[in-house]
Structures are given as structure tokens and as C-alpha cells.
Amino acid sequence: MKITVFSQKKQITFEAERGDNLLRLFSAHSVHIPARCGGNGKCGKCKARLLSGKIAGTKPDERGEFLACLARADGDCSIAVTEEEGGGLQEFGFTRLPHCRGEEGYGVALDVGTTTLAACLVRLSDGRIVSRNSCLNPQAVFGSDVISRIQACAEKENLKELHRSVVDASARLVRTLTQGKMRIKRMTVAGNATMLHLFCGEDPSSIGVYPFRTVFTEEREYGADAFGLPCDRLILLPSVSAYVGADITADMLAADFSHSKENILLADIGTNGEMAILSGGKIVCTSTAAGPALEGACIECGLGGVDGAIDRVYRQNGRLGYTVIGGETAKGICGCGLIDLVARLLEEGAIDETGYMEAEKYRLTDQVYLSQADVRQFQLAKSAIRAGMLALLRRAGRKEEEIDRLIIAGGLGYYIDPSSAAKTGLIPQALKDRAQALGNGSLYGAYLALTDEACREEARRLASRAETIDLSSDATFTEEFMEGMYFS
Numbered sequence: 001m002k003i004t005v006f007s008q009k010k011q012i013t014f015e016a017e018r019g020d021n022l023l024r025l026f027s028a029h030s031v032h033i034p035a036r037c038g039g040n041g042k043c044g045k046c047k048a049r050l051l052s053g054k055i056a057g058t059k060p061d062e063r064g065e066f067l068a069c070l071a072r073a074d075g076d077c078s079i080a081v082t083e084e085e086g087g088g089l090q091e092f093g094f095t096r097l098p099h100c101r102g103e104e105g106y107g108v109a110l111d112v113g114t115t116t117l118a119a120c121l122v123r124l125s126d127g128r129i130v131s132r133n134s135c136l137n138p139q140a141v142f143g144s145d146v147i148s149r150i151q152a153c154a155e156k157e158n159l160k161e162l163h164r165s166v167v168d169a170s171a172r173l174v175r176t177l178t179q180g181k182m183r184i185k186r187m188t189v190a191g192n193a194t195m196l197h198l199f200c201g202e203d204p205s206s207i208g209v210y211p212f213r214t215v216f217t218e219e220r221e222y223g224a225d226a227f228g229l230p231c232d233r234l235i236l237l238p239s240v241s242a243y244v245g246a247d248i249t250a251d252m253l254a255a256d257f258s259h260s261k262e263n264i265l266l267a268d269i270g271t272n273g274e275m276a277i278l279s280g281g282k283i284v285c286t287s288t289a290a291g292p293a294l295e296g297a298c299i300e301c302g303l304g305g306v307d308g309a310i311d312r313v314y315r316q317n318g319r320l321g322y323t324v325i326g327g328e329t330a331k332g333i334c335g336c337g338l339i340d341l342v343a344r345l346l347e348e349g350a351i352d353e354t355g356y357m358e359a360e361k362y363r364l365t366d367q368v369y370l371s372q373a374d375v376r377q378f379q380l381a382k383s384a385i386r387a388g389m390l391a392l393l394r395r396a397g398r399k400e401e402e403i404d405r406l407i408i409a410g411g412l413g414y415y416i417d418p419s420s421a422a423k424t425g426l427i428p429q430a431l432k433d434r435a436q437a438l439g440n441g442s443l444y445g446a447y448l449a450l451t452d453e454a455c456r457e458e459a460r461r462l463a464s465r466a467e468t469i470d471l472s473s474d475a476t477f478t479e480e481f482m483e484g485m486y487f488s
């Protein structure tokens with residue numbers, strides 16, 4: 001049977017078997033629609049509209065709308081969807097240069113993020129970045145966070161699909177970068193431990209249950225055409241531990257932890273707040289479950305950093321103004337916009353220090369608003385990040401004022417307004433003027449390890465030298481987390 005899909009980006013027709021899940025079919029044919037709950041029929045985000053024909057598994061409403069994750073192919077049909085837009089951050093905040101040795105050929109550095117993949121094609125002789133590209137991580141149909149994907153691996157078939165889909169997407173990225181015209185000499189890959197396990201087809205289930213063990217943390221190297229990727233050598237960067245992955249190793253490499261004499265606090269703020277502190281030559285890392293609020297995932301009008309998302313909220317002439325990514329009509333709000341909005345509402349007293357909001361909803365536009373439930377999600381996220389930072393400072397025996405630099409990695413860190421972040425308590429007030437954006441440090445670290453053998457060795461040393469602290473049984477962390485829920 002034939003399924004035809006219309007989206008704002010394309011029209012595509014593909015074959016299906018009776019009973020095939022429609023959300024999975026979309027993903028397999030690179031039609032990416034939101035699927036925050038991983039196909040459990042709970043988040044309501046995977047809406048599609050039946051234009052003609054029939055489906056099974058669920059009944060379309062009077063407008064023809066249905067949840068794709070509950071629907072199965074049942075005959076020829078045509079369906080309209082709205083695809084998710086956006087790609088991964090490819091920018092770098094500040095740069096440390098590699099020492100290249102005139103080697104011939106080209107390489108690819110790849111960051112496998114939970115939400116997006118980002119890659120750059122590099123001339124190895126001098127480290128010049130020839131081109132960059134990014135795409136959404138197709139594993140998103142199994143859920144927006146690593147835990148949903150780990151849970152999906154309980155079924156062996158899902159593990160295979162999670163592996164295959166991310167490798168295929170990476171191969172497509174490489175082909176786009178090279179335009180199919182050159183052979184890649186080597187490829188370096190950074191990402192969190194779960195992403196790297198799935199990348200090489202290892203079952204990450206043990207990462208999801210106590211005592212949270214990985215199958216591997218050390219660097220891995222594969223030969224030519226590993227997993228069907230068009231390169232001679234494939235290198236996965238080393239992780240520190242189950243929840244402090246190779247993305248943090250790469251961030252530390254990019255931030256030059258090995259040579260710095262400063263006290264540095266580094267935070268990669270996403271669904272998990274992964275952090276590291278460098279103090280007196282010692283490195284301590286940790287990770288806190290911040291939830292997806294700061295990526296816009298569990299916020300009623302939440303969006304990723306894509307066109308149509310409000311990314312800045314400011315006060316002008318006594319009223320709130322905002323900017324929208326792409327300059328379009330506002331369709332939702334992304335993490336940076338959310339931080340700004342909460343900060344502005346705190347300033348005008350519309351949210352009190354407990355997080356209580358007098359109005360049930362605060363509207364920025366007819367379509368975009370902040371609800372009381374959104375504020376609670378935000379409080380959970382910011383409190384987890386802040387308490388994680390305090391735990392690292394405590395372990396290092398440092399006060400906030402003793403930190404020379406707060407480096408914030410990732411997309412959120414690149415666009416965040418540190419004053420708004422400090423106003424909400426997401427980052428310490430004392431550090432708001434010492435905050436620095438690293439950009440995609442994971443991609444940059446992979447780039448350094450690709451172009452400079454000494455950096456690759458450095459990544460191995462950083463990963464083995466860093467200590468991880470587990471906050472799940474830390475009573476002070478729990479206390480600070482509870483206190484951090486307040487906006488004081």
C-alpha cells in the first residue's frame with residue numbers, strides 16, 4: 001500500500017505494510033514530526049491529519065486529526081503533517097586552535113546530540129573547516145530524552161532501529177558535506193554515553209538502572225566503513241561515566257581544561273545538566289536531571305530554538321516586547337525566551353518567590369502564553385542545575401566568587417542572557433558577569449581530536465582524570481534542590 005505525506009517541506013510517497021506504525025514510518029522516511037513522549041500517546045504532539053484513505057489503530061477526529069504514534073497503515077492514504085524545523089548548533093564561542101601537521105585528506109567531526117546531530121568537514125592539512133551541517137536526531141520518535149530511548153531498548157528490535165537510524169542520518173550528513181565527491185580519512189564522534197552506545201549498537205540499558213553502569217567509557221576506534229559509514233577510521237571519544245559523556249570530555253578539551261590555571265565551572269545545560277569544575281588542577285563532574293523544560297519540551301507553548309520561537313523577552317516603555325527566531329509570527333517559546341520571560345515576570349511581581357502566578361496564564365500573544373504548570377517545570381529545571389553547581393563548588397571547596405569563569409556549553413548557553421538566568425536563579429548572581437558561551441563544545445572537541453593527535457590523547461587523559469560525584473544519594477543536594485525551587 002502507498003502512503004503519501006505532505007509537509008511544509010516536502011511531499012513524499014512510500015510503501016508500507018498493513019499494520020506498520022505511522023510515526024515510525026514517517027521517521028524512517030525522514031519526515032520528522034514532534035514525538036516528545038516517544039510514541040506513548042501521552043504528549044499529544046505527534047498530530048497528523050488524514051486527507052484521504054483510511055488508517056487503523058485510532059479514529060481521526062472531525063477535522064481528520066489523529067496521533068501518528070497510535071495509528072497504523074491500513075490502505076492507501078494521504079496525510080498532512082507539520083515537520084519539526086531546526087538543526088543543531090554549529091557555532092563555536094571561543095576557539096582553541098589545533099596543531100595540524102600537513103596531513104593529506106579530509107576528516108569529519110560529528111556531535112551526536114539527543115535532539116540534533118551536527119557535523120563539520122575538515123581539511124586535515126591545516127584544520128580548515130570546509131563546510132558544516134546539522135539535522136534532527138531521528139531517534140526522537142522513541143522520546144525526546146535519553147531515558148525514553150534507554151527504555152525502548154528493552155526490545156531488541158528497537159535497539160537495532162535506534163542504532164540504524166542514527167548511523168544512517170550521520171552517513172547522510174557526511175554525504176551532504178562531501179557532496180559524495182571525496183573519501184573521508186577519519187571521523188571523530190562525541191556525544192553523551194547513551195548516544196555513543198546507540199551509535200555503535202551497544203545496549204545502553206545498564207545506564208538506566210542502578211548502579212548506572214556503561215558497557216564502555218573508553219575511546220573506541222573502528223576500521224574502514226564501520227556500520228556502513230563512508231570513512232577509513234571511526235573514533236568515538238571517551239566518556240567520563242554513565243551520565244558524564246564524551247560531549248563533556250569534548251567540552252573540557254575545547255575549554256582547554258588541561259592547560260588552564262583558572263577555577264572554571266562548566267555547564268552543558270540540556271535535559272540533563274552535565275557539569276564539571278576545574279579547581280586547583282582537579283576536575284570533578286556531575287549530572288542532574290533538569291528535565292526538558294529548558295529545551296521547550298514540556299512547556300505548553302514550548303518549542304526548540306527554531307523559526308517561529310520567541311527567543312528574547314524584554315521590557316520597553318513599560319510593556320513586554322519580544323523577538324522571534326526567523327522574524328516570523330510567534331508560534332511558541334524556546335528555552336532562552338522562557339528564561340527571559342520568567343525573569344521579566346519576576347521583576348514586575350507577576351510571579352512571586354514561590355513561583356505562584358496570579359494569572360492562570362500570562363499571554364505574550366494570542367497563541368503564546370506561559371502557564372502556572374510551565375513555571376513549575378521551569379522551577380524544577382533551574383533548581384536541579386543550580387543545586388548541581390553548588391554541589392560541585394562544595395566538593396571543590398570553592399565559593400561562587402572564587403570561580404574565574406562560568407562556561408556554558410550548548411545551544412542554550414550560546415543564546416542565553418546571563419542576567420536573566422541569574423535573576424531566575426539558574427546561575428549564581430556572582431557569576432553572571434563571568435559567564436562565557438562555548439557554543440557547540442562537543443563538536444569543537446571532536447574537531448580538535450580529529451585534527452590534532454595530541455588533543456586526542458588529551459581527551460583520553462581528561463576523561464580518566466575527571467572524578468564523578470553521584471548526587472542521587474547526596475542529602476545536601478536534595479536540600480539545596482528544594483531551596484532552589486524558590487525565586488529568592
Ligand code: FES
Pocket residue numbers: 034035036037038039040041042043044045046067068069070
Ligand atoms: S502522543 Fe506523544 S508521540 Fe504521540
